[in-house]
Amino acid sequence: MTTTTAAPIKTLDKDGKEITTVGFDRFGFNCEVSLDVLRSLYLRPHYVLTANDIKDAKEETSHAQFTQGADYQSKSIYHPDTKTISYTTLSRFPPVTLLAPSERKRILVTGGAGFVGSHLVDRLMLLGHEVTVLDNFFTGSKTTVSHWVGHPNFELIRHDVVEPFMIECDQIYHLACPASPPHYQFNAVKTIKTSFMGTLNMLGLAKRTKARFLITSTSEVYGDPEVHPQTEEYWGHVNPIGLRACYDEGKRVAETLTYGFQRQDGVDVRVARIFNTYGPRMNPFDGRVVSNFVVSALKGEDMTVYGDGKQTRSFQYIHDLIDGLIALMNSDESRPVNIGNGDEFTIGDFAHLVREIVEKVQDEDGVKRTRQVQIVHEPMPSDDPQRRRPDTSRAKETLQWQPRWTVRMGLEEMVRYYKAKMEEGNL
Numbered sequence: 211m212t213t214t215t216a217a218p219i220k221t222l223d224k225d226g227k228e229i230t231t232v233g234f235d236r237f238g239f240n241c242e243v244s245l246d247v248l249r250s251l252y253l254r255p256h257y258v259l260t261a262n263d264i265k266d267a268k269e270e271t272s273h274a275q276f277t278q279g280a281d282y283q284s285k286s287i288y289h290p291d292t293k294t295i296s297y298t299t300l301s302r303f304p305p306v307t308l309l310a311p312s313e314r315k316r317i318l319v320t321g322g323a324g325f326v327g328s329h330l331v332d333r334l335m336l337l338g339h340e341v342t343v344l345d346n347f348f349t350g351s352k353t354t355v356s357h358w359v360g361h362p363n364f365e366l367i368r369h370d371v372v373e374p375f376m377i378e379c380d381q382i383y384h385l386a387c388p389a390s391p392p393h394y395q396f397n398a399v400k401t402i403k404t405s406f407m408g409t410l411n412m413l414g415l416a417k418r419t420k421a422r423f424l425i426t427s428t429s430e431v432y433g434d435p436e437v438h439p440q441t442e443e444y445w446g447h448v449n450p451i452g453l454r455a456c457y458d459e460g461k462r463v464a465e466t467l468t469y470g471f472q473r474q475d476g477v478d479v480r481v482a483r484i485f486n487t488y489g490p491r492m493n494p495f496d497g498r499v500v501s502n503f504v505v506s507a508l509k510g511e512d513m514t515v516y517g518d519g520k521q522t523r524s525f526q527y528i529h530d531l532i533d534g535l536i537a538l539m540n541s542d543e544s545r546p547v548n549i550g551n552g553d554e555f556t557i558g559d560f561a562h563l564v565r566e567i568v569e570k571v572q573d574e575d576g577v578k579r580t581r582q583v584q585i586v587h588e589p590m591p592s593d594d595p596q597r598r599r600p601d602t603s604r605a606k607e608t609l610q611w612q613p614r615w616t617v618r619m620g621l622e623e624m625v626r627y628y629k630a631k632m633e634e635g636n637l
């Protein structure tokens with residue numbers, strides 16, 4: 211194994227201050243953890259260990275620039291000659307806070323093996339809580355949480371939320387549902403069933419256990435919005451019979467159910483409306499714009515912009531979202547809350563930014579490009595929203611939450627993550 215000598219890359223927030231921790235101590239719930247420890251769970255500093263391969267030594271150095279310190283990542287060892295991969299389990303788990311039994315919560319995370327879920331699980335585990343993950347692995351993957359398997363505070367259960375599930379718990383984060391347009395449109399009936407029956411089952415569980423219930427809703431409840439930016443008061447503009455309806459209307463009915471249980475049964479509910487979010491562990495093939503652009507650019511393939519590229523999105527980094535979800539869960543705010551980043555880009559401009567950042571990382575790591583990737587256009591999918599930007603005044607006021615990560619900083623980290631995956635043979 212090579213020793214790492216590279217100087218750490220500083221991660222700066224929107225105000226130019228260095229980010230060394232994420233989370234905060236608020237609403238009686240301390241969720242602050244070291245960024246370095248979190249990164250060691252997803253940036254895989256030693257993802258490849260093959261005998262006498264000089265290229266690997268260089269890779270270790272480049273990833274080490276982002277992950278100084280602890281290494282708690284389970285190792286995936288790729289053998290290029292036989293195209294096989296061997297996994298080792300951890301000999302040691304990352305240290306988790308030792309909480310008094312009265313402070314330790316039993317937390318259920320549905321969809322906990324997905325992109326957002328796995329980051330939430332990392333945070334809750336490091337904080338010392340007992341975490342149970344439910345996932346049917348349709349879009350989630352066991353590898354996202356494999357570093358916790360075997361830990362006494364952790365349980366991973368294959369279960370589809372359309373079926374009831376019994377457990378004793380204090381908090382439920384209900385995330386389970388495919389979120390990328392190609393995935394949720396793959397089986398539209400199943401998507402709406404997941405939103406409706408899954409939420410019904412989890413609300414039933416919350417009612418019985420008196421657990422606090424948080425649902426991750428979406429900016430898609432606003433449809434193709436006629437109001438810009440979107441506040442929580444806006445009722446939306448959704449085509450109820452279009453291709454996106456299975457997701458949009460599914461989440462709208464899930465919100466309706468949630469407030470039904472609150473009014474009728476006194477269930478303690480929280481509703482997060484999440485705007486476009488990106489980060490490591492996004493399935494590289496899930497078809498969303500950030501992963502598509504980064505993966506194409508890294509592979510030297512052309513990036514595809516749908517339509518003329520004038521439609522807009524506002525991109526939030528995963529750690530900001532997790533901060534927002536935890537703040538909302540532990541606050542007293544039971545109205546819907548937008549969680550998103552206000553930095554709005556046209557998709558055309560965003561493609562240029564991604565290409566620039568991929569080239570920067572490749573230059574830093576000494577990767578030679580044979581040509582510059584091109585930005586090409588394809589027809590726009592139906593009902594694609596034209597503009598989207600959150601008004602996050604409510605989150606700022608009631609949660610004292612604001613996004614800290616710049617889109618550029620988050621993208622750089624994500625590029626390094628996919629670059630590692632690529633060299634591991636996983637892309």
Ligand SMILES: O=C(O)[C@H]1O[C@H](OP(=O)(O)OP(=O)(O)OC[C@H]2O[C@@H](n3ccc(=O)[nH]c3=O)[C@H](O)[C@@H]2O)[C@H](O)[C@@H](O)[C@@H]1O
Binds near residue numbers: 516
């Ligand atoms: O990423 C998310 O958080 C959201 O992704 C989707 O919503 P959408 O905004 O359509 O996300 P993308 O599929 O990433 O598309 C964003 C824009 O980029 C365009 N796009 C996408 C992919 C691509 O390769 N090229 C491209 O131009 C799309 O047409 C769209 O205008 C989901 O519907 C949301 O529920 C989810 O929360």
